[in-house]
Amino acid sequence: MSKTTCSTIRSQLDELMLGDPHSPEVSQHLRECDACRDFHEKQRKLRQIVGSLGTVSAPADFDFRLRSKLASGKSNGSYQLMRTFRVFVQRTAAVAAAVVIIVGALFLVREFRNSNPPIDTAVDNKPPSKTAPADVESVNPGNSQVSKGTEESARVAGDKENKTVPKRNVTTAPRNNRLLASEDKASSRAPLIRAPQQALDQIFPVDASQQSLKVSLLDGRGNPRTISLPTVTFGSQRVVPTATSFAPKGVW
Amino acid sequence: MDTLTSIDELGFAQALPTEALEDTTSDHALLEATRSGNQDAFGELVNRYRNQITSYIYRMTNDYDGAVDLAQETFVRVYRAADRYQRSYAFSTYIYRIATNLAISELRKRKRRKLVSLTGFFQPSDGSEPKEFNPPDERPLQDCELVDWERRTAVQRAIGTLPEKYRAPLILRDVDGRSYDEIAKILETSEGTVKSRISRARGFLREKMTAYL
Numbered sequence: 001m002s003k004t005t006c007s008t009i010r011s012q013l014d015e016l017m018l019g020d021p022h023s024p025e026v027s028q029h030l031r032e033c034d035a036c037r038d039f040h041e042k043q044r045k046l047r048q049i050v051g052s053l054g055t056v057s058a059p060a061d062f063d064f065r066l067r068s069k070l071a072s073g074k075s076n077g078s079y080q081l082m083r084t085f086r087v088f089v090q091r092t093a094a095v096a097a098a099v100v101i102i103v104g105a106l107f108l109v110r111e112f113r114n115s116n117p118p119i120d121t122a123v124d125n126k127p128p129s130k131t132a133p134a135d136v137e138s139v140n141p142g143n144s145q146v147s148k149g150t151e152e153s154a155r156v157a158g159d160k161e162n163k164t165v166p167k168r169n170v171t172t173a174p175r176n177n178r179l180l181a182s183e184d185k186a187s188s189r190a191p192l193i194r195a196p197q198q199a200l201d202q203i204f205p206v207d208a209s210q211q212s213l214k215v216s217l218l219d220g221r222g223n224p225r226t227i228s229l230p231t232v233t234f235g236s237q238r239v240v241p242t243a244t245s246f247a248p249k250g251v252w
Numbered sequence: 253m254d255t256l257t258s259i260d261e262l263g264f265a266q267a268l269p270t271e272a273l274e275d276t277t278s279d280h281a282l283l284e285a286t287r288s289g290n291q292d293a294f295g296e297l298v299n300r301y302r303n304q305i306t307s308y309i310y311r312m313t314n315d316y317d318g319a320v321d322l323a324q325e326t327f328v329r330v331y332r333a334a335d336r337y338q339r340s341y342a343f344s345t346y347i348y349r350i351a352t353n354l355a356i357s358e359l360r361k362r363k364r365r366k367l368v369s370l371t372g373f374f375q376p377s378d379g380s381e382p383k384e385f386n387p388p389d390e391r392p393l394q395d396c397e398l399v400d401w402e403r404r405t406a407v408q409r410a411i412g413t414l415p416e417k418y419r420a421p422l423i424l425r426d427v428d429g430r431s432y433d434e435i436a437k438i439l440e441t442s443e444g445t446v447k448s449r450i451s452r453a454r455g456f457l458r459e460k461m462t463a464y465l
Binding site for chain 1: 328400465
């Protein structure tokens with residue numbers, strides 16, 4: 001039996017309703033073809049089983065529940081509109097709340113970072129005095145030495161043996177905190193240097209002898225920084241001689 | 253259509269005037285009457301189709317309570333959309349189409365939720381189709397009814413494993429006994445596609461139900 005014929009016959013059998021009479025051609029083929037007969041028999045049994053599923057009855061309170069649903073009006077247009085609007089409002093509120101939380105968190109983080117941590121500027125385990133600036137280390141540029149400092153720390157270094165090793169100010173601060181080493185001195189008076197008369201006699205007048213005045217200071221980190229001061233003139237009078245000419249000593 | 257304000261406005265179940273709405277009244281006429289505000293007419297439509305629709309959705313979803321809810325939703329939609337109803341199709345085609353869409357939507361929701369089913373535990377790990385969980389029953393068979401019941405249960409489970417595109421035409425054809433033309437209209441596809449899908453569905457079922465054939 002050709003496969004084409006079997007396929008055609010099976011298609012025709014499939015399209016028939018259960019119990020419908022076959023055409024003579026199909027009946028003839030089923031008598032001759034065992035495979036198609038077996039297929040037809042199984043198909044018939046299967047359709048009988050599926051058809052035996054039958055109809056399931058609706059529950060007794062079906063009508064009552066349906067009436068309740070219709071009366072509640074859950075499916076009308078205004079309900080849908082209200083529901084859509086409610087969802088929109090809820091989503092908008094959620095987004096706004098999220099934005100407020102994020103902005104607040106950013107503000108708090110920024111405030112926390114900007115908070116100035118206390119900088120430890122202690123030298124020799126002593127807290128620094130507000131009126132006392134950082135330690136001043138004098139450097140001898142030649143024969144004359146000048147040192148500056150506060151009233152307590154001002155001293156004259158006469159020889160090289162008295163030269164002290166500069167101590168570094170080590171600042172230990174948390175890693176996350178930014179180090180701020182600057183200090184606003186604009187509104188406070190500069191420290192007044194008052195040395196004893198004996199010391200003043202040794203210091204002034206300054207014998208510059210063709211060299212500019214050099215002052216060595218320690219910066220905020222304890223590193224020495226040398227500042228070279230240029231000659232100062234007041235009008236035509238020269239206090240400190242320049243490299244080319246000498247002014248008479250003691251003459252202002 | 254006026255919005256209902258109380259349940260009593262819909263008195264279609266209790267006091268159905270059978271003399272006024274005879275069985276010979278067509279579905280179209282009943283829906284026309286519903287559109288004009290006759291709640292009894294809608295009650296008659298519900299009486300005619302509630303069992304069919306509930307049964308159809310139950311066969312599709314294999315969940316009775318869910319099927320009842322979906323059947324009610326079907327009628328609610330028919331009621332709400334009565335103004336937009338067009339008489340180009342039979343009312344049965346119209347209501348079955350709504351029911352089919354709701355059932356397929358429910359099946360897709362379940363897929364998304366990935367509900368844990370009893371048969372799901374026995375799904376093979378290679379991704380092939382799940383095998384039926386059919387443990388041997390040690391009890392002695394009482395009578396033929398029990399055998400029939402077991403057979404029906406097995407075929408219901410087997411139908412539940414079919415893809416939805418094969419499930420709907422098979423149920424409409426072999427359970428409800430609808431014509432190919434009507435099934436094609438309900439499913440909004442061609443007759444040839446319906447025939448092909450039904451044939452494929454029967455092939456799947458034949459493989460699964462070998463022990464019972």
